[in-house]
Amino acid sequence: MLLADLGPLAVTGTDRSVCYLERMPTRKGTDTRDTILAIAHRHALRQGFAAASLEGILTEAGVTKGAFFHHFKSKGELAHALVERYARGELQLLEEITARAEKLSRDPLQQVLLIIGLFDEFLDNQGAPPDGCLFASFCYQDELFSDELRQMAAETMLAWRKALSGKLRAAADRHGARVPFNPDTVADMFTTMLEGAFVVARTLNAPHLLKEQLLEYRNHIELLFDRE
């Protein structure tokens, strides 16, 4: 999934972050921080976070080591900030999309189909097709990091499950499904399909695969409920 641009939000685990939000330091500071995060995000997706060297990231960001360690206590803290930022973006995207879907229709089945459609639109509106999920990138290196990162990723995925499965259950109650199904499983299929599509699209060098799979998932929902 792609990170929605979070804008200038400085975040650290310490209470100093509060000062960032309220006092608005020199603008240059958060700029540097954001630049580092953005470049590090790309490097983590293409090389894996562990293998991405600070020097490589900082060179590309045009930032020195001193500047980096002024903003981050360690490389581990960078990982934390990276995942946190990404998770926040994903959750925000979910909220936005479900809110719009709920405005556009009262029917839970239509809402699910709208969520898929709006997500599809979102992909179109991004300039380039997204090239991976940061969670997946970390998940194949998890032994190197704390369980906290995994937790953040899990919470994000569970939020999508919750949103979709609730509507699917309501849809089944209202319309009756063609065959019985487990709402959680069908909801999880969304995340599963996305994560898998990133991997397969990259391996086959076929960026269009992502949208194809997304639409096939929509087909699945429609077939489950006998909608055209």
Place this chain on the structure above:
Amino acid sequence: MLLADLGPLAVTGTDRSVCYLERMPTRKGTDTRDTILAIAHRHALRQGFAAASLEGILTEAGVTKGAFFHHFKSKGELAHALVERYARGELQLLEEITARAEKLSRDPLQQVLLIIGLFDEFLDNQGAPPDGCLFASFCYQDELFSDELRQMAAETMLAWRKALSGKLRAAADRHGARVPFNPDTVADMFTTMLEGAFVVARTLNAPHLLKEQLLEYRNHIELLFDRE
């Protein structure tokens, strides 16, 4: 995807009764080589290949650095051997399963459903649930390796696509589908679902998710063709 057990992966023991394919220099030699490959495979899945240190692998394998560099020219060659071995296993699994499915039924739709079922059986027969796909692990680090590795992974995935899409097309011709569909896309959904399920199952710490998604994929096929 899961590595098909390649058979004689004698790990620690000195089981020399097993006959290796063709080339076999000295038994002890291939034993060491296979041990290294097996351990490296596990490390690559849990830490990412780039971040997995030779020392860690070799310590666990009970092998010295000299022994390693006797068998592999470099760490890069280890990556190559690892991916090649994995790809070979996957292709072999595909062949076995399709051959069995084709024996069990002449109907292409039934064959597809059988392939899914046999794959499910295969998962059951593995002792532990598989914990990832080596291709996926490498795919999020691809900038570090040659395009050759990606190619090998791609060929494997395309083989699965080819096998499934051919049968799906034949099934559509014979039975007519409930709604039109692209056989390649539906075939790719198998790989996509698997790859995604690995990522999500690991992130949510929910190994059962893999089988759930597999069965949901089977549901999709059945719904496409109006069976049951």
Place this chain on the structure above:
DNA sequence: GTTGGCATACCGACCGGTATGTCAGAAACC
């Protein structure tokens, strides 16, 4: 309105640890 104090932001040489890779040769087996 100049001065001095202080905080933020940043610089970059340097350090210790660890990674991959080398090599001369020993051990085992034909």
Place this chain on the structure above:
DNA sequence: GGTTTCTGACATACCGGTCGGTATGCCAAC
């Protein structure tokens, strides 16, 4: 005695992280 297999000290390079120092802006005191 030649080949295969393995040993382990060593070379070298790079990585994360440290640290003393600089630049700039703000503010209060004089």
